[in-house]
């Protein structure tokens with residue numbers, strides 16, 4: 352099976368997505384997600400200008416060789432742009448191979464290790480009362496695991512809270528929005544939030560929280576300790592992870608499980624955190640960590656150290672990524688949980704898919720390949736719109752802070 356064509360499709364059905372479509376001499380097509388929030392066109396250019404010319408004429412069945420060719424062959428290794436581009440090619444090739452075999456992708460990976468994939472929902476509110484209501488609403492929808500975020504008194508806009516009462520979507524049109532931050536206010540507030548949530552919902556549901564890289568290691572250690580009574584499933588991105596040693600300090604002080612990795616691109620970003628057992632869940636996902644070929648390598652390393660997967664699944668990852676991730680989740684032996692933020696209706700219409708939600712779990716479906724397609728005519732009606740993620744400044748003096 353030879354690759355005869357490769358096209359990059361950029362569309363914005365509410366938010367920007369970059370999709371790679373491969374065509375073959377057997378008439379089969381394969382899709383890969385290459386979306387990188389706020390830097391989408393850099394990946395589109397990387398693919399169009401530098402990768403597509405390498406693909407036409409290649410044997411589509413040689414997934415591993417193509418991965419190595421694009422990674423080692425580029426000389427310049429790693430980084431989000433490169434690894435998202437490689438991921439798109441890799442995902443499209445797995446899609447093609449599974450379609451050629453007439454199998455759902457999870458069968459090619461080794462078959463299902465479980466019947467269904469546990470997912471967690473998002474519950475956001477401007478204050479604790481609103482978040483508690485939202486947790487209860489998500490529980491009523493059937494979710495068994497729920498991430499709770501709330502506005503912090505005295506702060507205008509914080510991560511994870513929708514300003515218009517709709518689903519949270521951090522990227523905004525135009526130039527980056529500025530948010531403000533104050534660590535002491537936040538540290539006082541979050542234990543109160545989880546106290547209220549547990550009082551309202553009891554102990555049957557798993558609860559999660561995303562710190563979004565804002566604390567220093569000692570502050571993260573303090574928050575982990577303060578949250579211990581509420582038995583979180585995980586505390587996510589407690590401190591920036593460029594320096595994995597930072598997690599030694601957090602780990603020493605708290606038994607709250609730790610999750611990291613949505614901005615990681617390769618196994619090299621995860622290696623020390625996993626080998627030293629400094630984390631409990633690794634959050635790398637298909638699109639930003641080099642595709643299924645590389646994500647499998649990360650998961651296998653993690654399995655040696657009892658670290659489980661918890662793939663990023665925000666709405667800025669397209670349904671193509673979600674479909675591929677669910678096949679991975681159904682197979683991966685050391686699965687933990689999968690994030691699930693439902694896409695808007697326009698996105699679901701542009702990307703028809705076989706995956707489904709049922710009572711707190713998802714399943715990738717039995718369609719050959721990863722089960723996600725693109726309606727190109729519809730996608731063309733939603734051209735790219737410039738959008739950025741927010742930036743964050745300390746409320747006290749305007750210092751730029753981690754968002």
Ligand code: GCO
Nearest residue numbers: 388521561613664665667690
């Ligand atoms: C999450 C993430 C997202 C990211 C977003 C950035 O846990 O889902 O932290 O909310 O901020 O994906 O593009």
Ligand code: MG
Nearest residue numbers: 561587588613
């Ligand atoms: Mg996160």
